[in-house]
Structures are given as C-alpha cells and as structure tokens.
Amino acid sequence: MCEKGRRDKEEGKPEARASELFEALVENAVVGVYISTLDGHILYANEAMRRMFGYDSVPELVEVGVEGLYRDPAQRMDLLRALTESGQVTGHEIEIVTKQGLVRRASVNAYLAGDRVAGMLLDVTEQRETEEALRESEERFRILFERLADAVFIVRYSGEILQANEAAAAQTGYSREELLRRNVMRDLAVDEPPLTYETIVESLRRGETVQFEERKRRKDGTLYWTECALSPVDILGEPLVLSINRDVTGRKDAEERLQYLSAHDPLTGAYNRGYFDEELARLARGRRFPVSVVMVDVNGLKQINDREGHAAGDQVLRCACEVLRSVVRAEDVVARIGGDEFAILLPETDEESALGVIARIRAHLAEHNRREGHRPVSMALGAATAAPHDRLEPAMRLAD
Numbered sequence: 001m002c003e004k005g006r007r008d009k010e011e012g013k014p015e016a017r018a019s020e021l022f023e024a025l026v027e028n029a030v031v032g033v034y035i036s037t038l039d040g041h042i043l044y045a046n047e048a049m050r051r052m053f054g055y056d057s058v059p060e061l062v063e064v065g066v067e068g069l070y071r072d073p074a075q076r077m078d079l080l081r082a083l084t085e086s087g088q089v090t091g092h093e094i095e096i097v098t099k100q101g102l103v104r105r106a107s108v109n110a111y112l113a114g115d116r117v118a119g120m121l122l123d124v125t126e127q128r129e130t131e132e133a134l135r136e137s138e139e140r141f142r143i144l145f146e147r148l149a150d151a152v153f154i155v156r157y158s159g160e161i162l163q164a165n166e167a168a169a170a171q172t173g174y175s176r177e178e179l180l181r182r183n184v185m186r187d188l189a190v191d192e193p194p195l196t197y198e199t200i201v202e203s204l205r206r207g208e209t210v211q212f213e214e215r216k217r218r219k220d221g222t223l224y225w226t227e228c229a230l231s232p233v234d235i236l237g238e239p240l241v242l243s244i245n246r247d248v249t250g251r252k253d254a255e256e257r258l259q260y261l262s263a264h265d266p267l268t269g270a271y272n273r274g275y276f277d278e279e280l281a282r283l284a285r286g287r288r289f290p291v292s293v294v295m296v297d298v299n300g301l302k303q304i305n306d307r308e309g310h311a312a313g314d315q316v317l318r319c320a321c322e323v324l325r326s327v328v329r330a331e332d333v334v335a336r337i338g339g340d341e342f343a344i345l346l347p348e349t350d351e352e353s354a355l356g357v358i359a360r361i362r363a364h365l366a367e368h369n370r371r372e373g374h375r376p377v378s379m380a381l382g383a384a385t386a387a388p389h390d391r392l393e394p395a396m397r398l399a400d
Helices: 003-027 047-053 058-064 073-086 125-147 166-172 184-188 197-205 249-263 273-285 301-308 310-327 351-371 392-399
Strands: 032-037 042-045 088-097 103-113 116-123 151-155 161-164 210-217 223-235 238-247 291-298 333-336 341-346 379-386
Touching: 032 047, 042 058, 047 058, 047 088, 047 116, 073 088, 073 103, 103 125, 151 166, 151 223, 166 238, 197 210, 197 223, 223 249, 249 273, 273 333, 273 341, 273 392, 291 310, 291 351, 291 392, 301 310, 310 333, 310 341, 310 351, 341 351, 351 379, 379 392
Parallel strands: none
Antiparallel strands: 032 042, 032 116, 088 103, 103 116, 151 161, 151 238, 210 223, 223 238, 291 341, 291 379, 333 341
16 A cells, blocks of 8 residues: 555544544433434434334334324424524423333424434433422422411521411411511520420431420410421421421310319319328428428308308308418418318428417418408317428327
8 A cells, every 4th residue: 555545544544433433422322312304204313212212123213203203293393493493402392102102201402404303302201200299299288388277387496487377377476477587486485395495406307206385475475385296307408397386275274274173172272182192191201391280170160051051151161271371381281181171281390380370370360350250260270290200190180
C-alpha cells in the first residue's frame, strides 16, 4: 500500500470509531430511541424502545409503525404540529400502548430533520403514578385535617404553630390567623404535662407517638382539658409534629366529681369514713408523730330530727362541720364517720395543741350559736394523742 493510502486509512479510523461508539451508546441507552418518517414508518429503533413496548424483536416493532404505538392518534398529530412549528419538542407526554395492551405514559423529546423525526421516549408511568398517589394522599390528609372534629395543629418541636384547622380555632377561641402567631407550649398550655416537654420531644425524635392530658387556656381566659396525641412527621424535609387535641373537659369534670364523691360525705362536704380510715392507716405508717385525734358527737340530733324533721337535722350537721373546718389547718382531716359523729386527725400535733384545737372549736361554736340562736348546735368533744411508735386506734378509742 502506498504511503498516501496508509495515511487515508489511518485518518479514517477516528471517525469510524466515533460512529461505532455512538451506535453502541444509542443501542444501550435506557431510553427508547427511534427514527421515523413523517408518515409514521419506523426506520430505526433501539432495544430499549422494544422493551418499553413489549415486542419480541425490533423488526416486529418497526412493522407496527409509530401510529400503532399511540393510545390516541390525536396525540401524534399534536406532536407533528409542534415539530412543524418549532422543529423540536421536549417533555411532551403521551399515552402509549404495549403489545400486551397495557397503557403507559411516556415523555417524548423529538427533533425534525427534513422529512425525518428523531425521538427519545422515557417511560414515566411509575413516576406519574407516584405523583398521583401523593396528590391523592395530600388531598385525603387535607380533607381529614379540615373536617376532623378534634383540634389539629402542625407545629415545630419548639411549639410554634405552622398550621391549624377550623376545629382548633373553635376549641381555642383564636382565629386561624391568630393561632399561626402563637406557640402551643407558651400561649395555650397552662402548665407542663406530667411527662414534661423534654421527655415528649425525646420520644418524638425516636419516632414514637406520645399521648397525654394537658390543661389549656382559651382566648377568653377559660380553662379546659385536652387529650393530646403527638406524632412526628416530615414535611418537605423538615421534622415537625402533628398534634391532635380532643376536648375532654366534660370527662375530667365528671372524674373529679366522682373522685370528690368517693372521698367526701355528700351532706356536709367533710371527708367520709372510707377516706378517714385510709388516712389513719397512712399516718400510722408515716413519720408525722405525734398525731392527735379529736372525736366529736353532735348532741341531740335524734331529738331535732324527731321534732323538726330531717332537713333541720341535716342543717345542724352542716353547721357543725363548718365550725370544725374553720379551726383546723389545710393538712388536717375533718371526717364524718357516723350519723352524728365527726373525727379530726391532727398530724404533728401534741396533746397540748390538741386541747387548744378543742378550745377553739368551743369558741367558734359559741360564736355560731350567738348568731344562730334559734337552733343552737351542741357538741361533745374528746381528744387523745399518739406518740411515736404508738398505735392510732387506741388513741381514737380514748378520745371517743
């Protein structure tokens, strides 16, 4: 071979190699690549194009033609019009039909060169289904968020309110716009719940849902109780908290009322015998000695009931209880332990102090009888003191 022929051959090698590399790139591309005529005859299709449409071979796909790949031929005409006007189309979405009859969605980038169309198809079915599912999920959440009867807040871990539904506005008395300028922990909560906010935040950061009861204050200053359920959520990459608050004020009031009734005499408001016995046992186990016991009998109650009726007798008992409660400390226990019997437990009270309590009772009783002379109250009083290591029951019997 002459020197010139050798040079021509060597100079042609880079072009041949580039062409081979380009063909290999197109053949192994993950997107479908095709070339067709304007009337829809497929001149070339790569393997990805064949797999996308589910055909066994590329010649089989070529035989079908472009028009047979569209679910709606009108979409192909739209693409051709766009190509005629601008020479290229990018991101044009179409619905395609596979050999098996499945409908899928594809994004097309196409270019017009004379009477030839070069196109690339990317299957976006899963992406669009995911987007659609996300939209549906967001719509369901929005409907639930707006229509839920409980107050719902989306807040930062610091307590700053980012979103609130209409039920939250109704529950708190603030408008939704006003709530967005407030902090749940600082502006709504009256006091920290038993779990403490630090513990709650630690649990949320571990991905746990936290439930607790919390007392809050409305815009008008009234207090109410809520049952709170807090769950960690991630919105646009920011860790937030979904807080659902149910107003349980009625239930809490009922519980407190039941608790009060379980420990108190309904007629006088004094503690009842059950609570007295529990407190007697607790003091016996404790270290608040000396403990004094004052026993009280209301005199003549049966005669008042017989002469004036039980309503009059009930009023005498209420007056007697008021006198007793007026002279004791907050930590002392005044209990009605029988029909006309009261008992007072005085922790950390020696005998001398107990006698002082009896003296004050008599003084208050005398003052009461001076004011209410039409129906005086009479009491029999006794006191005894239990020293450390003494049992309280003998002291109670002695006082009686």
